[in-house]
Amino acid sequence: MQRRHPASRTGRPRSAAADTAILAATRQALVDLGWSKLTLSDVAVRAGVAKTTLYRRWAGKNELVVDAVAELFDELTLPDRGSLAADIEGVVLQFAAILARPEARSGLMAVVAEATRDEALRERIRASIVDRQKRLVIAGRARAQERGELPPESDTERSARAVDLIFDMVAGSVVHRTLVSNQPADAEWVHGLTRVLLSGLAASAR
Amino acid sequence: MQRRHPASRTGRPRSAAADTAILAATRQALVDLGWSKLTLSDVAVRAGVAKTTLYRRWAGKNELVVDAVAELFDELTLPDRGSLAADIEGVVLQFAAILARPEARSGLMAVVAEATRDEALRERIRASIVDRQKRLVIAGRARAQERGELPPESDTERSARAVDLIFDMVAGSVVHRTLVSNQPADAEWVHGLTRVLLSGLAASAR
């Protein structure tokens, strides 16, 4: 994840177990305390390591929480349910389930907020969360094109723009529903979202 | 905005000019310092009031920034451009312009993040920002139904769900595009968003 000396072969190696414990402790602290009251001292105690060890590995609270939250989204998979609509509903429901967890809710928005004034942090978020999960949109789109549900797209630039748009729409809608409107992204809501996404407002209203 | 004694007629009245100055100073501090480095002491100096005055009027940083940011969104209007698509594009571009301003970027996401662990703050955000702007969706939908672009809806509950869904999709998409993907919600992007919103993915891809 963060190798400063790619070929550092001498000296005592960093404890991999400490990484795991620290990231887990960070998530638990997010659950118990939330972003604003989370302190690195507290995380260190929970993880059973010294506070200085945290500062040796991460630049600060922002970077630590990004890494801790990023792991949450790695469990996302794209199920094959036979149709584009069903595939979308499946992955969106997984995404919603993650966002329902308190460590994701309080952590994700906070680092995004911090990132508005920190270019390096933005890049870290994009690399370890956003781009990492964009694979789902790409795979789903390709599968739908194979099925004939979406027309094939030869222009790679147009294709990239479409993927970006879909990702912003899907992720943005679920995040806004969950964190701003503060209402559950349950099966019924996801069904409505999928219908609008595929057929548009006029058609989905019948 | 926050009248503790609705009929307090005696004593020295609170300075309305101070409110204006404090909220403006808060926005400027968000521009200069961002959320995390913004302190109430600093805002007090900028506004030319004592720090204690701030604590007499607002419970803390969260509530102050919500009020300061909420004013930004009051300038939103729904232009009548003749078609639903054009109306949507118009209001979304306004929304994007506000979100491009640094005081909105750093303030909005931060208070939303804080609100994940603060029910009262969630309610304050919902009342002074979300529900307040939902009027735009309701008005735009009604106008489209008059034009015949959308079928009329008699069931009020279904109608409310539709409004909520549209609001989450539009606001969420723009916020995600602007703050997470960190790319401009320009005319071309908004055009693509509107097309998917109205016609769906399959149709919009042609």
Next chain:
DNA sequence: TGCTTTCGCTACGAGTCGTAGCGTAATGGC
């Protein structure tokens, strides 16, 4: 002129931050 509330100012204890310094532990090279 009194009564009431707000305002500006100062001072304060409590808590957090990030770092420096030091001795110890765990590797790989020789």
Next chain:
DNA sequence: GCCATTACGCTACGACTCGTAGCGAAAGCA
């Protein structure tokens, strides 16, 4: 086995911010 190197645990520290208390002065209203 010994040494160079790096990571670790621990303590202590100055700097900073927080939110509040206490006071006298100011600005309204009767």
